[in-house]
Amino acid sequence: MAAPPNLPPPDELLKRANEILEELEKGPWPSHVRELRKTRYPLHIYGVGLVARKTPWGPGAVKVEFVNTGVLSRWSRPWVPNGGEETHFRIFHTPGKFWKTDFVRQITKISRELGVGLIEIVGQTGAFVLNLTKDKAEEMVDALRSIGTDVGGSGDAIRALNACVGPALCEFALYDTLKWYAEFHKDKRVNDAIATPNFPYKFKIKFSGCPMDCARANRADLGLIGVWEGAPEVDQELLRRKIEAGEVDPKELAARCPSGAITWDGKELKIDGAKCKKSMECIRRAFPAIKPGRKRKVAVVIGGGVKGRFGPKLGWFVGYLDPEDHQKAIDLAFKLIEPWDKEAQPKYRLGDYIMQVGIENFVKKAGIELEGMPPLAKMGDEVPYAVLSKEERESYLKLVEAIKT
Template sequence: MSAPANLPPKEELLNRAEEILKQLEGGPWPSHVSELRKTRYPLHVYGVGLVARKSPWGPAAVKVEFLNTGVLSRWARDWVPGGGSEVHFRVFHTPGKFLRTDFLRKITKISRELGVGLIELVGQTGALVLNLTPETAEAMVDALREIGTDVGGSGDAIRALNACVGPALCEFALYDTLKWYAEFYKDKRVNDNIVTPSYPYKFKVKFSGCPLDCARAQRGDIGFIGVWEGAPEVDQELLGKKIEAGEVDPEKLAANCPSGAITWDKEKKELRIDGTRCKKSMHCIRAAFPAIKPGKKRKVAVVVGGGSKGRFGPKLGWFIGYLEPDQVKDAIDLTFKVIGPWEAEAQPKYRLGDYIMHLGLDKFIEKAGIKLEGMPVSTAKMPDEVPYAVLPKEVRERFLSFAQQLKGRV
């Protein structure tokens, strides 16, 4: 990347960078700049980037012996005075992001002695990231392995898995996300494909215990989401008490149901939920729990092809069927069925969802040999349908309806 136009001389550039950094330390709120000053992070590079209004970092590579993944590095561009480098290690984290205090003390010690004294906890995936310098990379790998963890989870491979807190803390958990996470990590195939990048692009596996989707499983290449069959359970007596106490407004509850599945009978003072129309948004459950709870017949919905980035832009996963809460081994096998055709045929830097968009969902399911309970009915072979359409007819009709609503407004 070329130097931005009209940059001041190097000494003035550094002075202006320091001025901006000091401004970010002002005010009554905590400042990330003040915290970064306590570390050995190359803060001047960050400041210069703010002055230039352009990224001061360029891509780089660091060779770490016997390590194929988990290392990210970048170097200051030529026009940044003083230069600088930044290397990241992504460290394995525990299911549900539970971290023991003794483990945190050990990680902090490693960061201070072998890193720059900076630890990042990434909110989206829960990844634990250590910043270091290239000279200490191999020593840090040894230190991490000594305390029972390792580097891993970047590059064109299976990334570090992500699970919500599940039954450990959440009353809404419909299957044991922490057990599924642990069983996936115990499988040699999963570990082999975390530590050795060999895919067209990254692949993310996520576990959410309920449709609230705290692990963002809808945005994973394959996601497992706890659901239930039919309508939520309603305890009419307990709900009545909540209504009398003013805790729940039944008419508002019905009005806010996205699928119109809820009706309120004023005379009988009874709330009804049509299970055939319920879309599992869980709005009613959050508003009236435990008077309204998920149904007892639990399932794990499987979605594929989600992602916030890709050749065709951000997308949510496609639903392809259900597993039972005890079918974790089948879920691992299914994951590699899904990976198979994508790994063999996808273009470089195609996420799974991009490949599915290119191929068509029906043909992808056929190629992967997927057979699940509750699979969506194929529309590609209907008389009025295009064989192997990129989007099923139902989805295309929804887009068309939305476009008609916008017609004349834009």
């Protein structure tokens, strides 16, 4: 990457970087910069990136003996004065990120003695990241394995699984995301695919307990989202009390329903189950007067992703599983992987491959048969882009055709 234009001389660049970092430490609130200063992380490189308004990091590689995946390295760009490097492991997580106190003490000790004293657990991917020093990498791997975890989940492999906290803490959870996460990890095929890169690109599996999708399962290669059949349940008496207390506005509930499934006649609120899109907007606003229906399912979406050859997209819905069908879900993951692994070009996500061969052909190739699966001919009607609706795409296509003629 070329140096950003109009960068000041190295001494001035470092001075301005330090000024920005000092500014980020001010105030009574917690400061990430203040915490980073307690570690051996190369903070000045981060500061230089803030001045340049461009990432100061370039990709690197570090080989650790007996480790096939999970090691990530970044090297500072040539225009960064007093440059350096940063290396980290992605480590196996526990379901819902629940840690025992003893594990926290052990991992903290490993980080301080063998790493740089920095642990990251709230990143975009949901991964558990442990920063390290290269000369201690192999010793750190042995230490991690001795406390019951391991390195994995990077590169062209199944990435670290991600699940919401599910029924442990959330009243909205419609299936046991933690159990499904654990069952996936028990399967040797899953662990082998996490530990050893063999695929065209990364493959993400995420578990969200309800349509609010806290684990961002709709953006995964395989997303599993708790839903229900039909309309939400309405406790009319409790809802009436909430309305009288001013806690709920029934007209607003009806106006905010994205599918127009809610009607209010002044006395009773009704929800048309055939129209309900499971947005949970009404449930969030009126819970527990409005709750999810009792017949629970796990919706399966495939091919989502933020980055890819064809741009960001949400997953295609391909059917439902029962809340106890975790083994069927594991088998489904490898049905999806098989044709993609055999035929996809390098660095094509599952969704890119589906775009290339067509959703109908892919479903046939993978042998997908699920309850509630939409008709194949209908699946191809709507490409689930995250940024443009079907109407917007058609408008742009018409504009392009008009320009061409």
